[in-house]
Each structure stands twice: as structure tokens, then as C-alpha cells.
Amino acid sequence: MKRINTDTSKRDKAEVHTALSRLRFSVMAAMTGDFPQHEEALRALYAGNQDRFHQLISDWAPDIRDQFKILSKKNRYELHPNC
Template identity: 50%
Template structure:
């Protein structure tokens, strides 16, 4: 199997045609069974969470396939504490020291609050980046590509989708999937 990569969901394209979508082991198995070796050379597989291309070597049996990704670095446990340096003015340190729980507890609370407040913007930004990476790889030469990118980042969903009118159906469909969180939510009104 694809060692350590079974949790990645991805989509495979041969030209403008979507060939398979799902977990990385499932997608690699499907394309290995359905496509000829010469087609595998033209196949592009994209990580659905980032829109970036994943390199998979199709040598050997399906069970031996391996994705080329950076190995995970050893580090502190998932729930462990990571130390770092923070530079503050003296008055800020004094305020932190006077807070219940001390500086560390207060900083963690402030960070968590800021993360919650910026969560929607973060989702929008991450979705836009996924769309950007995928579009750049497969649609860079398509008509109205630059216009579509401008509309993506300006937040104009209708004009974004209108600019892709002439694009291949599988490409448009995958972009719509990646762009689910790319635009601010509309308030009913």
C-alpha cells in the first residue's frame, strides 16, 4: 500500500478527464488497473486538500506503490508543548504576569481566541490556494484563466464560475469541489 498516505484524498486526471477520486491507495489502484503504461506517464494526481500535484511511481505491483512526499519529521508528541521565543515590551510582560495562570496560559487563550475569530478567513484562504494550485497545473492555458484567478481572489463567485464556462466539464467540476470554501458566505437577504 501507499505507506503512511492512506488518509490523503486525491483526484487523478488524464488530460482534462477525471479518472479516479478517493483515498490515495484507492486512486493509485484504480489507475494502475485501468490505464496503460504510456497513459500513466501523462497522469496527474492532485491532493484534494491542497490542490498540489502528488508524484506516484507506478513501478511494480499495486501493493508496492509509493507516493513521493517528504517524510514526516520526528518531533514532539502531537499534544506536546513546543517552546519558542516571544519578544514583548516590558509593559506587555507585566500585564501577562498579572493574568490568572501566568503568561503561558494567557498567551494560549489569546491565540485560541484569535484563531477562532480568523477561522472563516483561514478556510477561504486555504480553499483559494487549493484552487489556485490545481488551476495553475491544469488550466493555465485555458481561455479566461487569468480572469478566473482575479475573480477567485476578488471573491466574486458568479463571475469566477462564468469565466470557466468553456472549460472541460471534469476540470470545472473538480474546481467547484475545491472551491467550496473559497468565497465568503452570503447572508440571505
């Protein structure tokens, strides 16, 4: 029974990670679609190249840039312990 719970937990976390990645893409596309280097920044984000991503968004509006720096951090999600 413990193995089933562990397998389910891993699958659930993977599904949450995928859903959050899609949400992050949608929000970023809506907010920054006309910004310079938008497409290249998305490529860097999904390639996991944080340094390149930060370099590409350095000219964006500070509030938006800073928010996406926070959202771009790997494993930036946590499930509530009671979920």
C-alpha cells in the same frame, strides 16, 4: 486561558484558509493554465465573484470545471474536530 485558545483557534483557521487558497491557486494554475479565460477566472475567484467565475469557466472540460466549482465555494474547508 479560554481567550488564548479562542485567539489561537481563529489564527489557525486563518492560516489554514490562506494555505488552502494558495494550494487551490497552484492546482488551478497547473491544470488550467492553457484554458480560455484562465487568468480572468482566477481574478474573479479571488475577488469572490462566484457568478463571474462560473461564467468564465463554463467552456472548460466538465470534470475540471465541476471540480473547481466545488473548490471555489467560500469557506469550503473544515478542520477535523480532533485537530
